[in-house]
Every structure is written in structure tokens, then in C-alpha cells.
Amino acid sequence: MIQVLVADDEPMVRKGVRAVLSTAPDLTVVAEAADGHAAVELARLHRPDVAVLDIRMPRVDGLRAAAEIRRTLPTTGIVMLTTFGEDEYILRALGDGAAGFLIKSGEPEELIAGVRAVADGAAYLSPKVAARVIAHLAAGGAGARAERHAAARCRVETLTPRERQVLAFLGAGLTNGQIARRLHLVEGTVKAHVSSILTRLGVDNRAAAAVVAHEAGIVPASRTAE
Template sequence: MLLADDEEMIRAGVRAILSTDPGIEVLAAEASDGREAVELARRERPDVALLDVRMPRMDGLDAAAEIRRTVPGTATVMLTTFSEDEYIARALRDGASGFLLKAGAPRELLAGVRAVADGAACLSPRVARRVISELSSGNAGVRMSRGALARERIAELTNREREVLSLVGAGLSNAEIAARLHLVEGTVKAYVSTVLARLGLKNRVQAAILAHEGGIVDTAAW
């Protein structure tokens, strides 16, 4: 994977956390700005690019968009100390596979990177709650309407599909969901695809948001 952050100490700290997982390999070359991150991604074609939001020359959000355009096989995850809604909304709207906070626990970082490498998506629980809070903002009638609509859509799913959706909402990867539900990972992948298709959702992040709105997220999995 590729790690990009303009602060050397942050890069060292994040790399140290990632190095505790033998399944994660950080490229020897790390980027200190957005343009360098794009160049490295084009050359090395990593599975995952972990990008700081605020970097010189090109910020992480623009770098992520360029990487997705030119290196579609590389998933992008935004890493930042800033949890302002504008960054979250833009990252998710532009197709980032995840959004993690530097202030989060190391296990969140590792789980998020593993999930994205596994073809899933990750959203820090705190970010997820913030997104849901924003989506549910407004008067009580609007909040109730969104929740009711989400529950109505979710009601179309089978019990097993709802179980899978609840764990997607908690940010678990296919492998983690398979272990929790005692299923084969390929079966979980098929369930996720079916859930997305039946609910008309584009990706797992949208599925997670719907799960939160519908109140079915398995918070014990966090």
C-alpha cells in the first residue's frame, strides 16, 4: 500500500502501526504531498492508498480523485485529524473507499485498511455517526421520515441479508463478517452484492449509511 502525509512524524507513526500487521506491506517510497502520491500510485500501483486530506501542491482529496481516475485498481482511504462535514461529504461523494480519523484507535486504522484491501469499504464509527447525524438533521418529522424509509427498504431483505447489512454498517470486511456468521467468505461477498442490488446502492458506504438510518447496525462489532 501507499502512505502519503506531509508530516514525517505522522508518516512514521502510521507506518509503525501498519507494520504490526504482517498482512500489510507499506511501499518503501512514501509520499509527502499529493502530486508525489499520484506519481507513486501510477508507478507502484498499490492495492490501497492511504492519503492525508491536507497536503501541499495537491490536497489528498484531489490526489484521491486523480488516483481513482488513472489507477482504478487502487482504492483510496482518507486519513485526517479534521472531521468537518465538508471533507467527509466530499470524500464519500467522490468515491473514496474509506475515511479514517488520525485520532482513532490503531485497531480502527488496521481494520479499515484490511477492509479496503479486501474489496470492502471503511468508515470510522465516529465518522459514520457524524454522517448519519448530518443526513438526519432537520426537524423531527424529517428524521422520522428518513428512518421509516430506511426501515421500509431494509424490510425487503431476508433475515440473513439484514444480518450482513448490519455488519457492513459496523464496518466489518467480508472476512470478518464470514467469521462472525460462520459462513464462507465467498458466500458473504455474494450476500453483499445481492443486498446492494436489491437496495439500489452503489457501494458499501451507502449500505452502511442506510443501515445506520434504519437502526440495525451491530454496534457490538465496533
């Protein structure tokens, strides 16, 4: 079972997240928190596989809670729940090592897929989140968007053809095992490719690499995993 901590200051949102996750037979919510401070304490107590954190919470916000959980429990994956208008927070969370980003108004299936992907060590960007992040990064008009797209394409071109294939699936939220099956490789080879991709792109984590994949326009249209 994948153990999940849910933190949001709105009781109905917490109950809704729990209800969605309870429909998946492999997911179980082990704790709920109403603020970031409680989230950190409960994470230390339960050591969940994944912490689903709202960005804006009282006392300690989701960003600070995520950073503290990552510092003390590096094996716990972080999924951030966001709303429109929080683009700068998403960028900060990317830098702090969060691996999943979901819009609160998104489809329930995305929440389940995102938690599973992060629990498996993958990155997961909701398509709406990816679009918002890219739009925010490209703020300044069509020229800026074109420049960022071109820059991302140039960065991707530094990769080998196989690494570009791996990056595309990484951007779609697939785990190393799923990528290995898609490309008929052993999982260790995919892991090595991912490490090389992060180095070549100059990014610190899979989520940041996924943003580059989206900016470059190489993410497959289908996000379906085996």
C-alpha cells in the same frame, strides 16, 4: 503482505501512521507522499493495495488524488484520513468510491483494522466517522434525524432477511469472507448478496451501503472480526 501508501502534508502524521502500521506483521508502508500529486505518482509507481490519504493537502487534495487513483488503479483501495469538521468532504469521498474513513484522533487499532478491511475489499467506517456522517445528513433537528432513520429503515426492509444480516456485518466493516464465516455461507453467496444489496438500496459502493446500515441502526455493537 499488504502494501500501503501514506499521504499527508504533516510529516509527524505520516510518521505516526507508518509507526502504527509497522506494528502489524502483515502491513508494510511502501511509500510516503506530502501532497496529492505525489500520492498519485507514487501510487502509479508502487501500485499499493491500499492508499491512506489525508483529505486536505496542498497542490492536489486527497479527494482529487483518490479519484485519480481509483481511475487509474481500480484495485487500490482508498482510506481517507479525516478530522472533525470535514463532513461534506467525507460525503464527496463516498461518492468517489473511497472505501474507508478514519478519524486522525482515533485508536491505532482502527487504522490497522481499516486498512486490512479495505485491502480485503470491504468497507470500513470508523464509528466516529459514521456518527458524524449520519449527524451531517440529519442536520436540521430531531425531526430530520427521525425522518432519515425511518427512511433508512424502510430501505432496509426492502431487503430479504439474509440480506439484512449481510448488510449489518458489512456496516461493521467485515469482509465477504468474514461475513461468510459468521453466517455459515460460502463466500460466493455473500458476494451475490452484497451485489443485490447495493442494487436494492440504490447505492454505488459498500461504504455508502454501510452508511445506510448505520442510519438504520442495524450494525452490531461489536466490530470484532475473526
